[in-house]
Amino acid sequence: MKKRITIDPITRLEGHGKIEIFLDDRGDVEKAYFQVPELRGFEVFSVGRPAEEMPRITPKICGVCPTTHHICSTKALDDLFKVEPPPAAKKLRELMYSAFMLEDHNLHFFFLGGPDFVVGPSAPPAERNILGVIAKVGLEIAGKVIKLRRECRDVITLMGGRVIHPVCGLPGGMSKPLAEDDRLKIVGVAKNGVEFAQFALKIFDDVVLKNKEYVDLVLGDTYKHTTYYMGMVDKNNKVNFYDGDVRVVTPEGKEFARFRPGEYLNHIAERVEPWSYMKFPYLKNVGWKGFVDGKDSGVYRVAPLARLNVADGMATPLAQAEYERMFTTLGGKPAHNTLAFHWARLVEALYAAERMLELAQDKGITDPHIRNIPTAIPDEGIGIVEAPRGTLIHHYKTDKNGIITEANLIVATVNNAAAICMSIEKAARGLIKGGKVSDGLLNMVEMAFRAYDPCFACATHTLPGKMALSVQIRNSNGDIMQTISRE
Amino acid sequence: MSDFEPRIVGFLCNWCSYAGADAAGSARKTYPPNVRVIRVMCTGRIDPQFVIKAFQAGADGVMILGCHPGDCHYKEGNYKALRRFHLLRKMLTQFGIEEERFRLDWVSASEADKFVETISDMVQKVKVLGPLKREIAA
């Protein structure tokens, strides 16, 4: 008899998500669908807007990572208006962006990913949340996490005017220079950040790597997909969030492609499925073979693990050491273990903190010359940055008066859409056998899904800390046999 | 679209265009009844919200008739109306309201003929444009 599992709606998403799992007659998983039931049409209503307003329109795509959209949109405008920002402006942008990455990555680990490991994957749901984490690592740590978050967000407010939807980006630079006493304050925050990032990695060591059960889970096949990987690297192929070329490596780790932002259309295409408003990007030159991994499927992955797989290393010393330690533990590059996203995220957080410190200590950053006024006639501009959740692309076309005539946005998480579906299906298939649905199913599905820290899973801010899911299991004629839900 | 009778709101200023309308009346000049007149003391008083409220309430066209530049009873009210008119007309095109549906003109207290011509011309133009079609909401 056929069975169907609906997880709807998944709470704690940025936006709305739904999972449908269909069982075959033997009760095993036949197919799983991950649906995004929401769309707002940003690309369409950007048409007609003055290009210079886009850095204040596009952040409203996501209130969790508005700084990413603001910076990416501003870079697209630099390209559109053919204007090079002065060095101080670039440093200011990267400094603000590093503060954002540090805060966002750490929050994800402690408030979302952490509970799965710190408290244990099979612990009762009520414990698997921030309260559980605090109990395990102590109140003092939680205080440190909240302090880091507030300090980093204050840095962004200081430079961008506001942390939820900053406004300082302009084509050719920034709207406001950095004052010396503010720079000193940021140095303090950065130092605290580096220390905290190292500490977070230590926790990961004690809690995860020293626990065989977790290591098996990480290295196990359930959470493994041999896919292509995409990420941005600087000129010496080191991970860079703010600027550089986009690099793609094959499942074996060989460089498959390297392109400037302007050529993204030669490499990325998007599929449409009737059952989701979200589209599914894949590598054009490999081709769409459906929701499968492997060398000939165009499905690729982005975000922390992908970036580290793609790059030859980290641009800062401490992070580089962690980079090497991670890959040796995982058995070489590229690592395909989805749960390793958590580890890679902490390595990146350390890099972000170190980069923030480097920039904050650079005296030139307080140079008042932070704007070059564009003079060229605008027509087309493309900007790419690495969002916490993957490669973000803003592509604008305008008339000669700088009014947007077309806008194409590939939002970070979308790149992982196909991979998320595959991970959910693989996890479900690995756990549901013969129609028997175990209590751990919910948590295991979450882990597959949460590792990507999908933008709409902005569960980074869970306070009472649990992923609420309700699963209805129906028999083949659709009536509900059993409901398992998380209190 | 022959039987379509456009509904048009006309904002007239008390000292010139309203008096011009009265003059047309005293001279028994007939003109199409489509324009509903609202009297204000000066075209400077006309808040762009009035124009938009008229379109929202179902008008197919809006007219502002004021004193000729330099004749304003309050010196400069009509200049302010002229400034607002140009920016508002440009913005309304972004709302799908064609430029011909919103018109500003000058009619002095004695220009009964010009008043009748302006009204008839506007009614004719809006008749050609047809009713302002509303989008279904949901």
Place this chain on the structure above:
Amino acid sequence: MKVRVGVYICSCGTNISDNIEIDQLVQFSSSLENVGYVKLNSLLCSEDGKNYLAEDIIKEKPDRVVIVACTPKEHEKTFRNVLQRAGLNPYLFQMVNIREQVAWVTDDKNKATEKAKSYIRAAVKRVTLHEPLEKKEIDCNPDALVIGAGPAGMEAAHMLAKAGRKVYLVEKNSFIGGRVARYEDVFPKMECASCMLEPKMDEILHDENIELLLNSEIQEVLGFLGNFVVRINKKAGFVDNEKCIGCGACYEQCPVKVKNEFDYNLSDRKAIYVPYTGALPNVPVIDKKTCLRFEGQNTGPQKEAFEAGLITREEYERFKNQDCKLCKEACMFDAINYEDTDEILERNVGGIIAATGFELFDPSVLPQYGYGKIPEVYTSLEFERILAQTGPTGGKLLTKNAKEPESVAIIHCIGSRDKDYKDYCSSVCCLYALKFAHMIEKHSPEVKVYDIYADWCVPGKDNQAFLDSIKEWKNIEFIHTTLPMNVVSKMKGEKIDLHCIDISEKKRKVSADMVVLCPAMIPGKDTAKLSELLLIPQGREGFFAEGHTKLAPVSTNIEGVFIAGCAQGPKDIQNSVAQGAAAAGQALSILVPGRKLELDVMTAEIDEKVCAECMICVGLCPYKAIVIDKEKRVAVVNTVLCKGCGTCVAACPSGSAKSWHFTTEQIFAEIEEVLK
């Protein structure tokens, strides 16, 4: 709460009922929400129509009234008075114009009826939102301040004083009479200027209602109609006009010799001086810039006078940085006080009259005439002084080096009627040019006069005869050119050769010993500053802008501020005096002692709870009726000055400005109802 509206429909005899189904209107109106009753009448504006209306309102006691009839422009006031009489606030009423704008202009009867219905529906909804408005009034200060003691200013001051008003006459110079004090004779009667002025000046000086403030300028004007506060900067004259009898002993002793501005530097004067013999008031004033006790010590004019050879080295050395008291010692009446200082005086008045006169266009800008380069080229005002007995030559026609000229040339329209300079005609130059000719004919008939003119501007009942009368004189030759601009004067030995093209395109050359230019009249030097102080705009050519070119020549956009004389535009003495009287008349009609000033009721008002002092409205008001309350940091409308045009209300981005009787809510209601 329920509002009960009474609707009265007038058939206007048959004017309305001919083309509108009146009974449908009655039936329709009674179906409307809030309508208490509907009454039909054949002629509401007639006497018994009005009585019927008053009695009915007293009987029915409605909360609001709607009258469906003719144009409000004709009978809104009438019916407001009726409501007043019937004890209902006159603003709780709305009129519906279905005669001029429906019945008379719509041939299809049912369409007319439909249109009338929509107007009634709108009026009934609007009237429910009307608020009672009370007539507002303020008491007003009947006194007045006049700026400028020329013919216009003196006439205004005199009339106001005669009507019993206290007048403050502020004059920049130390004498009164303005430009006319400089003339010998005036056209057309060739009357002696001083004989004409003296009686008027005498009355001004001795009228106790007039406080004469000489050597004084306006520093600041605050307030509004009926309540102006004017601050006046009175410069020290150092001579007490009570004690001084004008004997002149003091200025004989003064060692300083400088150019006398009154005679346009054609004569000299002392540091303590009277501009011309016979100046009134006959009280000298010490000129701080040249007097040795003050700034004139060892620099300035004293040095120039010595270098110009006017005084000897010994005299120059003697008085260097010494405590010179010569004039004080010479004064037998102890009228000179060196401790005198400038002072700021404050006067409260109800109205202000600006009569600040004119200047002459500076001909040196037009090199072709040689003014400023050729010594014998004079402006008309300089020539007036040469012909004046109190002038530098005692009235004798002499050149700068005291020789009798054989010929004098007079050139009209200098800088006038030319789009690059002054494109208007100053209307008096032709006349005073003829006056000069008449004077030369009378005093030095043997002198040859060349009158180079473009067109004759001799309006008025006597002036054509004035022109014709000089034509018989054999020694005058009129040269009719097309463009005075292309007259070129060149020095030729002692003489000045004037090259011009006459009307028949022929080149003409005349040579003359003296050339008199008739430049355009332009606004006085301080007009721009005063227009800012009085908040009244300057018109196209810089003269004060009158309220209306035809109907309000002496009022301005600021209620209570009037203008008169050449300050409003070029004109002759007769018109200046007439305007002085007109301005005084206007002030007298508004500022009646004891009577309160009734203010516009439908003015704007700003809610200080919402206003954020965003400064959008302040600059928009043509009447400068909006000022910032510095403590509360909000904009405030001065309802005395506000005319209720509503421009600020429409522009106010926070919606804190409200326009009484034309509120946004009332107009929104009308819009929605009229489209239903």
Place this chain on the structure above:
Amino acid sequence: MAKPKVAFYWCASCGGCEEAVVDLAENILKVVEAVEFVLWPVAMDFKIKDVEALQDGEIAVSFINGSIRTREQEHIAKLLRKKSGLVVAFGACAHIGGTPGLANFSNREIIFDYVYQKSPSLDNPNKIFPQEKTTVKEGELTLPKFYNTVFTLDQVIDVDYYLPGCAPPPDLIMNAVEAILTGNLPPKGTVLAPDKSLCDTCKRKITKPEKAVIKQFRRVHEVLLDPEKCFLDQGIICLGPATRDGCGERCINANMPCRGCFGSTSRVEDQGAKFLSALASIIDADSEEEIKKITDSIADPAGIFYFYSLPASMLRRKFRTEL
């Protein structure tokens, strides 16, 4: 007595308002003790049937952010209205439509046509469009209906109070929560922020001249922006005068002009039209072609004047638009 029940929900939202709540940092702990959350999708288990199981009005207050874009969002908003004593529209999207409200210049047809047909990176040979109902081999999949128009919260349910801002600043949120907990609330329908416009507290106000005039408009990317002078005085469009105060001029202090996210004061029905009126009135030109030249230099008036408030404007959306 039992702690008052509080619900947080998000419709067509970006999650920024959720972040704003968490940004209360330490204060959130105070709130967490004082109330009992019955719904907070970002943080808690959410079950439709639990909310349905509550008595009507059992929830003391529901904070709903995000505009209404799909039938599912409308359905949940109506449910919460039924179950709540007070409903607070939280943030610009719920209050006046927000930036996504600019979609009201287009409609479903145009959006679908671009996203699923015309976007350059698209590979959709057989022209697949998302469907409300899709039957696949294994069964039927549904998607909520996507409305033609973005609605503000009070166009769908009755709203008691509004917390303006994109996102509302922490101090306003705390004041609102305290006012609700202590019960001293202003009259229904009030926007919980000062009722003056932004210029009231803006530091640049003192640089404003007596007579505000604009000779030429400049766009922010065309010129260096003076950090002291009032933007309008530099010819830069700043919606401050037509926008409610209370945000602490966070954009202006970052040297960028205001875009009006707090909506208008209580005295104005259409923020965009009112700002247009103020801006046009101070254009320094009187001749027709001079005025036309200056107004034509303003890029995208509708987009800038209704940056956050299009759905709440009188016209709400564009009239019939062809593809």
